[in-house]
Structures are given as C-alpha cells and as structure tokens.
Amino acid sequence: MSSVQDSKLRSKKCLLKRLISARRVAQVGFGAGLFLLLQNQFVGLGAVVIFGSALGIIFGKFFCRWMCPIGLVMDLMVGADDSDDTSGDSAASLYMYYKLGCPIAWISGLLNKFSVFRIRKKAEACVDCGKCDKACYVTVQNDATSLFKQGKSNPADTYTCSRCLACIKACPTGALSFGILACKTKNRKTASVPKQS
Ligand code: SF4
Numbered sequence: 001m002s003s004v005q006d007s008k009l010r011s012k013k014c015l016l017k018r019l020i021s022a023r024r025v026a027q028v029g030f031g032a033g034l035f036l037l038l039q040n041q042f043v044g045l046g047a048v049v050i051f052g053s054a055l056g057i058i059f060g061k062f063f064c065r066w067m068c069p070i071g072l073v074m075d076l077m078v079g080a081d082d083s084d085d086t087s088g089d090s091a092a093s094l095y096m097y098y099k100l101g102c103p104i105a106w107i108s109g110l111l112n113k114f115s116v117f118r119i120r121k122k123a124e125a126c127v128d129c130g131k132c133d134k135a136c137y138v139t140v141q142n143d144a145t146s147l148f149k150q151g152k153s154n155p156a157d158t159y160t161c162s163r164c165l166a167c168i169k170a171c172p173t174g175a176l177s178f179g180i181l182a183c184k185t186k187n188r189k190t191a192s193v194p195k196q197s
C-alpha cells in the first residue's frame with residue numbers, strides 16, 4: 001500500500017474513532033429531537049418504531065445507543081461511560097437491557113447478523129491484545145463470544161450488540177472497523193492466542 005493510501009486510511013480510522021467518542025453527544029441531540037417530535041405529535045410512535053427498525057437493515061441495532069432517548073436514560077442509569085473496560089456492574093445491566101429491549105431493539109437486534117454495515121476485522125492487523133473484548137459488554141458477559149479469539153462467535157452478530165462501537169475505539173491497531181460486509185461469524189485466525197493482559 002502506498003504512503004498516500006496509508007495516510008488516507010489512517011485519517012479515516014481516526015475520524016471514525018472521533019465519531020465513536022461523540023456517540024453520547026449524538027444520542028443527546030437525536031434523543032432530544034425525537035422526544036420533542038413525539039411530544040408535539042409531529043410524528044407518531046409507530047413511525048419511530050418503523051424508522052428505528054428499518055435502520056437495522058443498514059446498521060443493525062444502531063438506533064438504541066445513538067438515537068433513542070430511552071437508551072440515553074438507560075446509559076445514564078447504569079453508569080455506562082464508554083470506557084475501555086466494562087468489567088463493572090454496568091456491563092451486566094447493559095447486557096440485560098439490550099437482551100430485553102423494546103420492539104425496535106427486537107427487530108434491529110435480529111438484523112445485526114444481516115445488516116449492510118457490520119464490524120469487520122482485518123486479521124493481519126490484530127495483535128491479540130484483547131482490548132476489544134474488554135471494552136465490549138457482550139463478550140464480558142458471554143464467554144462464547146470474542147472479537148479476536150479463534151473459534152468464538154462474533155459478539156457483533158449477536159442480538160445483544162447495540163453497535164456502541166466501543167470495540168473499534170479500544171482497538172490500538174485499527175484492526176476493527178465498521179463497514180460494508182461482514183467479518184466471519186467465527187474467528188478463523190490460526191495463530192495461538194496469548195493470555196490477555
Ligand atoms: S459494537 Fe462492539 S463493543 Fe459494542 S456491543 Fe457490539 S461488539 Fe460489543
């Protein structure tokens with residue numbers, strides 16, 4: 001890859017990480033806007049359910065963590081702080097909440113596996129550091145999933161992934177990205193997996 005292509009790719013990844021860091025701001029903006037639209041009856045609840053669910057075809061369960069006012073309240077209630085370590089109680093609460101959810105979460109969660117944009121992994125860029133798994137409330141709660149360990153299911157394909165993209169933000173090498181087409185359902189890297197730090 002040429003140095004120009006390389007620097008373009010790096011700035012694209014940097015932009016994506018900045019966008020992920022601004023998730024809470026986006027959620028406050030969209031959530032407040034949506035709340036006002038509903039309260040003033042400019043849109044009906046049915047239209048919001050259809051919109052949020054349809055968004056699942058493109059992004060998966062994206063609406064909940066980026067646009068939903070109830071999702072925002074839930075984040076604040078459980079103390080989800082977008083840190084790179086989800087070993088606390090908030091991970092368990094998030095996992096339970098996004099397992100139960102609402103009609104939008106039910107439909108868009110089922111679409112996680114088939115959405116146009118999915119979390120992809122560039123295996124050759126992965127150094128098996130495990131930071132992605134530590135940042136993900138799904139892998140912390142569900143041993144059968146991992147973003148990097150071989151033979152495990154991809155947590156981003158599960159119903160409970162809410163497309164917070166914390167895994168991408170935590171990855172130090174840029175091996176993870178959110179783009180068109182899927183990474184494999186099972187990790188197929190054949191290299192041995194060292195212990196996580
Ligand atoms: S987007 Fe990544 S960190 Fe967030 S729940 Fe899905 S797999 Fe886990």
Ligand code: SF4
Pocket residue numbers: 121125126127128129130131132133147148170171172173174175176
């Ligand atoms: S954080 Fe990135 S480099 Fe580390 S294990 Fe996950 S995908 Fe691989």
